[in-house]
Amino acid sequence: MSLRSIDPVENRRRMLAGELYYSFTPDLVADRRRCKVAGLEYSTHSISGDVPRRKLVELWNAVVRDTTPLPPVAATPEEDEDLFVDAPWVDGPFKADYGFNLKFGPNVYVNFNSTWLDTCTITVGARTLIGPNCSFFAATHPIDPAVRNGTRGPEGGKPIVVGEDCWFGGNCIVLPGVTIGRGVTVGAGSVVTKDVPDYVVVVGNPAKVIRKIEVGEPKAAVQVDVVAAPK
Ligand SMILES: CC(=O)SCCNC(=O)CCNC(=O)[C@H](O)C(C)(C)COP(=O)(O)OP(=O)(O)OC[C@H]1O[C@@H](n2cnc3c(N)ncnc32)[C@H](O)[C@@H]1OP(=O)(O)O
Secondary structure, eight states: OOGGGSOHHHHHHHHHHTOOBOSOSHHHHHHHHHHHHHHHHHHHHHHHOOSOHHHHHHHHHHHHTOOOOOOOOOSSHHHHHHTTTTSOEEOSSEEESOSTTEEEOTTOEEOSSEEEEOSSOEEEOTTOEEOTTOEEEOEEOOSSHHHHOGGGSOBEEOOEEEOTTOEEOTTOEEOTTOEEOTTOEEOTTOEEOSOBOSSEEEETTTTEEEEEOOOOSOGGGOOOSOOOOOO
8 A cells, every 4th residue: 555545634634633653644644744843943042152042932932833812021021031041941952753742831941852752642731840751652663563653553542632731850751641630749860651540650661650659838938039129
């Protein structure tokens, strides 16, 4: 069967739905290339720090294909930067398959070298912090090599959901179909293979709960005293 004969609309529907589909069709190859190019441009400016925050948010929105208009430019560069204080902050290098299946909430931070195989949606809840070298793999392949059939065979996927207020240490891997609750800490180097409930610490490969987290008073109660004294 030629991959060119596949109905691109139905194929794409199957990809997002987590059903078997073909990923080496011309349209999906082009979509991945678009994301690589947009991600490279974003990463380059993220690393060099040579553009204002507004431009970086614009480049990020291009990666994830978010067409929401940015707010009007503020009076000063500082005030303009403040407009984007809650925009997701992703340090380059960053790599994803499609970009448009990434759904990040406000105030999310992703440290450098993250990898996102977003054949299905990958949702990251507000205020979640992600350490360096973390990978989120929504994509999967058939276990039977006869079905898998290299680049000619079908592949699958399952969405990943990360709740609000989570923290991932460095070098974590999250597998397809995993839902992680609110306020979870994932220890460095963990491989999360199964769903994780709210407010626990998980570590290891496969990640296991090592303790529950007692949630404190609202965040404002914990303030580090670093505000400069008025001159
Ligand atoms: C957003 C960013 O950029 S993040 C910056 C990068 N920073 C990091 O990656 C740091 C990540 N931190 C960790 O992994 C920490 O170990 C934490 C947060 C999971 C520690 O959690 P705590 O609840 O304080 O665990 P604690 O240190 O008491 O250890 C409890 C047990 O778990 C084990 N453990 C702790 N972390 C890990 C881990 N990542 N993997 C495997 N085992 C671990 C400990 O060895 C200990 O085992 P023991 O009971 O047999 O002695």
